[in-house]
Amino acid sequence: MSGGRGRPSTFFGIRKGQAGVRGGATDYTKRYRKDLFGKEISSNGRFWLTYVDEALIFDEEMVEIYNDDINVLLVFAGLFSAVVSAFVIQSAQSLQPDNTAVSASLLIELVGYQRAASDTSSIPLSPFYPTISFSPSTTDVWVNSLWFISLTLSLITALVAVLTKQWLHQYISVISDISPRSQGRIRQCRYMGLKKWQVPVIIGFLPILLHISLFLFFFGLCIYLFAL
Incomplete structure (x- = not known):
């Protein structure tokens, strides 16, 4: 359970007030049968069925947002790396x-x-x-150094993006041949691991890394054009 100014409160990784989004806050009473007395939190109890169902909704929305951002970065990083590679191949000849x-x-x-x-x-x-x-001239050394660093950062961005997509794919995968309680525990363990390894922070840092790569490329391009 967490909360703070400017951030929505969550309970076991699910935002408060989000439960029951499919049909009202008490919709789970219609979807699942009533538990026997003393069996409310058993391995197949309505509590765990509700948690797994609502957690799946939350996780699918979260992963979809992350995947959309990563897909855009992958496309841009791929195109940008191809452009920088063409410049590097041409400019590297000036070093020999x-x-x-x-x-x-x-x-x-x-x-x-x-x-x-x-x-x-x-x-x-x-x-x-x-x-x-x-x-080689100082200008050639500077231009090639900036472009090589730019290409390296762009490739690192693409690599981390691919690894993050694999992580998210494993996070959202469902294990259906176990009890709802085990599913809930596995999901919570995955969610805690996602937060522990700062995956949202890593995803948010990828555009910054790509912006640095762009800046270095354009800086090297300005030096190259100025020396003509």
Whole structure:
């Protein structure tokens, strides 16, 4: 049982006033037969039947909301990761020597050797001589670093979203071959685990992670365009 300012009070994970939403607050008296005296909270008692029924309504609504949010994030994260990957593939080439430019420079140097052989003149050293190490520009390093981090965060968001969907699927799964009391206890254990591991907080943090990824990508894009 919990409550507080700004948050609805709950009883065993079900909001107060939500019970009996199918047909009124006392609808359970019509759906389930009356218990024998002293058997009100037995394993098949009306109390547990009512709890399992109302908990299922609450859980289905909660999981549906979470799944809708996660599905939107998965679609956006997938499309965004594809876009960032295309930029990363292109920009990563700036971190390595341009093989085409190296081949052209060596070809020019070869022509210079042939000319020097005829008039014994000196041959200028190629800028791509093997002893000279290649060093990418600061702009290229910054742009690639930002885009790689952005892609990593986007993929992490998608991974956590998939794991959360699997968690919610296991949470909502119903075990029908046991008594209502056992179903109620299993459901309550799952609900407490959901709160203990802060699953709602994790789901709420995923958009923030994706926003950070977007910011890093656009920041790197601004640096890339400014350097053109």
